[in-house]
Amino acid sequence: MSLITTLARLEAVESGRAQPAATVLHRHLAERPLVFVPLTTSGEAGAPLGALVGTDRDAPRLLVVPQPRDRDLRFAFLAELADVVLPYLDAYADVVEAAERSETDPETGKRVKVEVELCADAPQLIVPGRAGIDFVRLLGRSTRFRRTAEQDPEAPHPAPPRVPLFGRWLTHFGERARVPGSALLLALTDVLSRHWATGQSSLEDQHLGALLAWLDPPEGEPGAEAAVRAELQRDARGQLVCPPAGPATDPAFDNQLLAPAIERYDRARTALAAAEDGIEADDRLGELTAAEREIRGLVESVTRPTWDAVWRGIDLLRTLPEGAHAADRWTRDRWSFTGHRDRVVAGEPPQPRRDDAVTAANKLATREREQARLEAQEALDDPLVMAGRRLAGEAFAGEVTEVVMAYGEGKRPSPRPLVTVRTDDRPHLGERARVYRSLGGKPQAAEFVGYDDEGAAVVLRIVDKMGRGKEPEAGSVPEKGDLVCFTLFEHEQRGGAKLPDPEETPWTHGGPPGESDAPPLPDPVTEEDVL
Template sequence: MSLLTTLARLEAVRSGRAEPLATVRHRHLSERPMVVVPLAAVGEDGAPLAVLLGTEREAPKLFIVPQPLNRTQRFEFLAAFAAELLPYLESFTAEVEQVEGSEKDPETGEKIPVLRDLCADAPQLLVPNHGAVRHLALLGRSTRFRRTAEDPDPGPYPAPTQVPLLGRWLTHLTDRAQVPGSSLLLPMTGLLARHWATGQSHLEDQHLAAQLAWHFPADGLTGAEAAERAETGRDEHGRLLHPPAGPVTDPRFDAQVLAPAITRHDAALAAFRQAGPDGTDRAGLHLKQAAERLHAALEAELLPTWRDVWQGLDLLRTLPPATHLPERWEGDRWSYTGHRDRLAAGEPPQPRRDDAVTAARKLAQREREQARLDIQEALDDPLVMAEHRLSGEAFSGTVLAVEPGYDTSGRSPKPRPLLTVATPDRPHADPGREVHRAGGPSAQKAEIVRAVPGEVTVRVLSGMGRRKEPEPGSVPEVGERVVFTLFELSARQSAPLPEPDDTPWTHGGPPGADPRSPIGTEEWE
């Protein structure tokens, strides 16, 4: 936790309300997001119990598993879930735009220009918290390899046709959620915690209702008191007023409501199956009533969290979008387009375990995206830049003097002006250290010449054009506000990795070379 975040949490405790950590919104918000509130059976995070989802606040759709231990009912639930979610995920595949790119010629090895399709937009799923992301990842892992009746060897329990496709989409979305700055799948608690600080711990922030209580405390209550009431408040039956529902359930709800409702439904289903011709109508009525009571109980458990997610979405929309958001969203669109193309090409599902090269590439990508996210957030948001200033990684101030200077070591002199900046910051600025100007010409570098308390002198090294005199506007003027960072303003590219077929034997050998290899062909089964 940074110093500024710690100070903001302390201020939230003092003021009794959430305090801002950002002045802009650092994550993309779709105009038509899909809100998904999953619920898991107690003791089994990967066993689905219910899901409430939809793109309209007033029209959620609920799908339940009346008996989580029943394989057939579980597949029926997943098929209904897929029938609702897949059309939304696939609705963005048709509209594309042409983007210029390049690729290597297989014969000459030279780069040739090509036009690639990029989906004009991409879906976005919003879930209550990180536990819901893990639950969706488990659902994806358990369903993407399922055999269906259309397969040559469907097995004894074939799944509905759409279930493996649902698993592949959930796996892609949850994998992409691990990439810093991605917005295809977002937990609402993480979104709020990125932009506001509450006076409670990170673990307590995983309860969405308690986190929102710091933003909207009831009259006469502090944020801490409102959060405690939201987290522990119970009705006359002892059940939570704001169940977490993402994806865990309240134990008292399980004991007092859910378990009896499931038992009644199981009994009604058994009676319906055993009923003779004369009792079918009556048994069918009892089964319908039991199903409706179970449906109503689960809906009541999920609706508070459903409303909380939409309330958090309204709160986030009050912040203006950050400047670099479109660039990061374009990366999500490329990820979505790539998965669309893999499905269309008939490629097999994602393996259970990545081979060495794929795992290394994922790690390198996430490290690169984290570095890029840190840089872009600092450039977009003065509050984020303030964290770097407090840690000595940047300094901001006013230009006191500009002295012309030149480098005459080459054929022609090059401009090297000296800037004296008055700053209250204390950067870790040893003489000769390279610094980078934020908000100036692209990739403008400088070096520290002298640093004393309240004043730093730098020599500008680049970003001034190729002429003897600096281009107009490339050098700050006296009285201008400037910001310099001690870190680079662009993420470095990682070293190239070998192709999977060239993986050395020390890392498992070429995929499929050894049938016993953990990255062999059996991983696609």
């Protein structure tokens, strides 16, 4: 936690209201996101109880599993959920635009530009909290390997054809959510707590109702009191007024309302199966329908407040202007979405249960690189974030007091002007340390030379982005009186070393190539082995 965030939390405690931790929106927010509010059965993480899903805040789609232990009802729920999500994804997969991408020519081995299709936009899924992302990942893992009747006619409980495809998409969204800065799948509590600092802990910020109580408390009520009320207040029946933001349920709801309703549903279904004539069957069917309607009402009563809270949080995020680099990160999300669409169309198998060594290393390197890129871009987009980096000694800002033209040594001397910057910051500069500033959206590097005689100004040597002539291009060198900001961190991250192909890994990582992965067969049993 940066010093700026700590100060913002202290101010939130004193004022009773959340304080800004950012001045711009650092995540892309789609015009038409798909909101998904799941609910699971207590004690069974993989057994869904119901969900609210849709793109219209006034008309969500309610999906319910009346008996979560019934496998057929769970599969029907997944099929119905797939019928909502897949058309939403397909609407973005069909609209494409031309784009260029660098690829390696198999004949020459050189990088060349090729024209490919890129989806003009990408879908966006929003869940209430971090646990919702875990549930999406769990659903993907449990459905993408399901066998359909066409694939295996003898498979027990075959899945509808769209369910495995649905699982592959959920897995992709869940994996993409692990990439820092990605916006394909967002947990609203994480996005809100990134842009506002409350007076409670990060764990308490995962309760959407309590978080919104700090961001937008009722008139005249401090955020701390409103948050406690959102967490603990109960109605006359002993139920929470603001239920948890899913997928977990409240024990009081489970014991007092849900369990009796499911028991009535089970009795009605048993009675319907035992009905002997048509009149009795009609009566039992009516009881079963009433019991199912009761469960639907209970599920809607605990998911609708969260549904409304999610859209309320989205409205708060829309009040912030989008950061300059958020569009670039969204473009990478579009490439990711397009790539998975192409893999599905090509008939490639589902994602494996476990990544091989090379794939896992590539994913880890990508996430580390994107984390560093995200931190740098957020600081460049947001003065408030940059202030935190300046307080940490990772950047400094000030006024240019002197510019002295100098040239490098060599056969063709290049301009290396010396720039003196007076600053009140205390950057952690070492001998010949590199610093960077943004020049026309590109990083310009400078080298730390030393401090002036008074020790209040930093002397830098500009080393690039000045053109190829003997004299620097206009605007490439700061002038006296300019206000500049230099960072000690790089603005663009470099790629790592190229990893070998999976089939060329050594024996310590799944090789050696050409040998079977199957273990050797045991020695045959002989008469001497049996007593």
